[in-house]
Amino acid sequence: MKQWPLSNLWKKLPEQVRRLSILGIILVAFFLMIRSLLIPSDFGKFGHYRASAVEEIASLPMQYAGQMACVECHEETVTLKGKGYHKNVACEICHGPAAAHTRDPGSVKLTAPRGRGYCPICHEYLPSRPTGFPQIVSNSHNPMKPCISCHNPHDPKPPQTPKECSACHGEIAKTKSLSHHVYIPCTRCHNVPKGHKISPRKFLPTKPSTREFCGGCHAKGAAGEKGIPQVDLATHGKRYVCWQCHYPHLPEAH
Numbered sequence: 266m267k268q269w270p271l272s273n274l275w276k277k278l279p280e281q282v283r284r285l286s287i288l289g290i291i292l293v294a295f296f297l298m299i300r301s302l303l304i305p306s307d308f309g310k311f312g313h314y315r316a317s318a319v320e321e322i323a324s325l326p327m328q329y330a331g332q333m334a335c336v337e338c339h340e341e342t343v344t345l346k347g348k349g350y351h352k353n354v355a356c357e358i359c360h361g362p363a364a365a366h367t368r369d370p371g372s373v374k375l376t377a378p379r380g381r382g383y384c385p386i387c388h389e390y391l392p393s394r395p396t397g398f399p400q401i402v403s404n405s406h407n408p409m410k411p412c413i414s415c416h417n418p419h420d421p422k423p424p425q426t427p428k429e430c431s432a433c434h435g436e437i438a439k440t441k442s443l444s445h446h447v448y449i450p451c452t453r454c455h456n457v458p459k460g461h462k463i464s465p466r467k468f469l470p471t472k473p474s475t476r477e478f479c480g481g482c483h484a485k486g487a488a489g490e491k492g493i494p495q496v497d498l499a500t501h502g503k504r505y506v507c508w509q510c511h512y513p514h515l516p517e518a519h
């Protein structure tokens with residue numbers, strides 16, 4: 266009887282390896298079968314996707330119209346928004362997809378987000394947002410009243426210029442008020458230009474930049490009130506600026 270060339274080898278394999286290989290072959294066959302049944306025929310024609318998907322997506326109805334489409338009928342709003350803080354926030358972010366409305370404004374009405382819940386999606390305080398981005402804590406920022414009773418959503422400048430630094434730097438002010446530096450006014454360490462409270466990002470205050478600045482109160486022999494702890498500037502934490510070790514708004518030494 267003619268022998269299959271590998272049958273000797275097959276017989277020599279231990280029983281459990283033979284069983285495992287049979288199972289493996291069945292699994293591979295099963296996988297190939299499922300693959301040929303489930304993958305659409307035009308998959309991979311142009312790349313790692315279904316070729317007909319492009320046409321299908323292109324034939325979906327348009328939902329968004331784009332801001333230019335609003336000019337025709339809402340020119341005043343477009344101009345007003347274009348000059349304000351929300352110039353880069355598209356109309357349809359707040360009002361939803363508007364293509365149908367632009368074609369037939371009489372029967373397709375848009376809604377406007379008038380409630381307090383909406384604006385904090387972008388403006389609620391989150392440590393991960395960039396420091397410069399205007400943020401509020403909605404539970405304590407004028408609670409109960411709708412945001413749009415004070416801020417025009419199309420030109421949301423604050424209704425009045427805040428007097429206190431804490432209006433915008435609430436976290437820092439709160440931290441400092443519990444620290445050894447509680448009685449040092451913010452402006453002792455920061456020169457604040459007039460425009461900062463109106464256009465904070467355009468007119469930035471200064472920040473201390475040298476060890477000698479803190480040394481003005483803390484260097485050995487510096488004149489000042491009694492009771493200020495003093496260190497030897499020549500040796501204490503030398504080579505580093507003081508705020509690499511002491512957070513200036515909450516300096517802790519012990």
Ligand code: HEC
Pocket residue numbers: 330331332334335336337338339356357360363364366367368370371374375376377
């Ligand atoms: C062809 C003219 C036309 C175009 C284009 C148009 N609108 Fe309107 N829109 C109207 C009219 C008319 C009304 C008033 C409908 C009413 O109150 O019966 C209206 C009302 C609205 C309202 C009011 C909803 C409310 O609660 O009072 C919003 C918001 C709005 N449009 C947003 C948009 C946006 C965003 C665009 C651009 C994507 C746009 N519209 C494009 C004509 C237009």
Ligand code: HEC
Pocket residue numbers: 332335339342343346351354355356357358359360377378379413418419
């Ligand atoms: C930040 C969100 C936001 C953006 C962006 C926005 N809107 Fe509005 N819009 C609102 C809110 C909230 C109201 C309701 C105002 C009210 O009831 O006093 C409103 C009201 C309206 C109204 C009703 C009439 C009025 O002025 O009160 C129209 C029309 C309108 N918006 C058009 C637009 C157009 C056009 C754009 C883009 C140029 C736009 N909106 C961008 C939030 C927004």
Ligand code: HEC
Pocket residue numbers: 350351353354358359378383384386387388397398399412413416417418421422423
């Ligand atoms: C999609 C995100 C988004 C939404 C939603 C949004 N805003 Fe804004 N808002 C911005 C951006 C972006 C700026 C400009 C920030 C800048 O100038 O760096 C801004 C600026 C502002 C400012 C100016 C703060 C300052 O620097 O003095 C106020 C106030 C404001 N928004 C209120 C609102 C109100 C009220 C609503 C709800 C009707 C709203 N925002 C909804 C993104 C948003």
Ligand code: HEC
Pocket residue numbers: 381384385388398399400401403406407410411412413414415416423424425426427428432433
């Ligand atoms: C009673 C009026 C009033 C209401 C209601 C109100 N605000 Fe304000 N908002 C102000 C004033 C005034 C300022 C200027 C800073 C200050 O004095 O707190 C301001 C400042 C802001 C700023 C700028 C903060 C910064 O760091 O630059 C944002 C953003 C803001 N408000 C968003 C909102 C949002 C969102 C709501 C609704 C959840 C809202 N405001 C409700 C009056 C109001």
Ligand code: HEC
Pocket residue numbers: 396397398399427428429430431432433434451452455457461462463465466469470471472
């Ligand atoms: C209307 C809101 C507002 C008020 C009021 C305000 N600031 Fe600011 N301040 C800002 C914003 C927003 C920035 C962030 C700019 C950035 O990070 O891009 C800033 C940045 C700063 C910086 C950092 C500058 C830098 O280079 O990093 C200092 C320091 C500062 N403010 C101090 C003060 C002091 C002190 C006061 C009170 C006299 C004050 N600010 C009042 C909004 C305000």
Ligand code: HEC
Pocket residue numbers: 430431434437438441446449450451452453454455472473508513514
């Ligand atoms: C004892 C001096 C001192 C006082 C008082 C002080 N600061 Fe500062 N502040 C600093 C120094 C130093 C830095 C720089 C820290 C750095 O670069 O890491 C700074 C940084 C800042 C920044 C930039 C962001 C940050 O957290 O680093 C802001 C905003 C700021 N201060 C606001 C204030 C406000 C508002 C007050 C009053 C409530 C205040 N500072 C009081 C010394 C001070």
Ligand code: HEC
Pocket residue numbers: 445446449453473478479480481482483492493494507508511512513516517518519
């Ligand atoms: C206007 C004077 C003045 C300036 C400028 C000043 N401090 Fe102070 N500092 C004080 C006073 C007052 C105390 C609190 C003394 C006490 O314990 O009552 C203090 C306390 C401290 C403490 C000790 C905290 C503890 O736990 O005992 C450190 C650390 C400190 N400051 C660091 C700094 C740094 C860093 C700077 C520069 C960014 C600075 N200080 C600028 C006045 C000043």
Ligand code: HEC
Pocket residue numbers: 476477479480483484494495496498501502503505506507508509510511518519
């Ligand atoms: C390398 C980190 C580091 C640097 C940089 C640094 N310090 Fe300190 N500082 C400490 C430590 C740790 C302590 C607490 C232990 C001690 O008293 O030496 C302290 C303590 C202090 C105290 C309290 C001393 C007392 O007797 O209660 C003051 C005030 C102080 N530092 C001010 C400063 C000033 C001002 C600068 C900048 C000229 C500065 N430090 C730079 C680490 C540093």
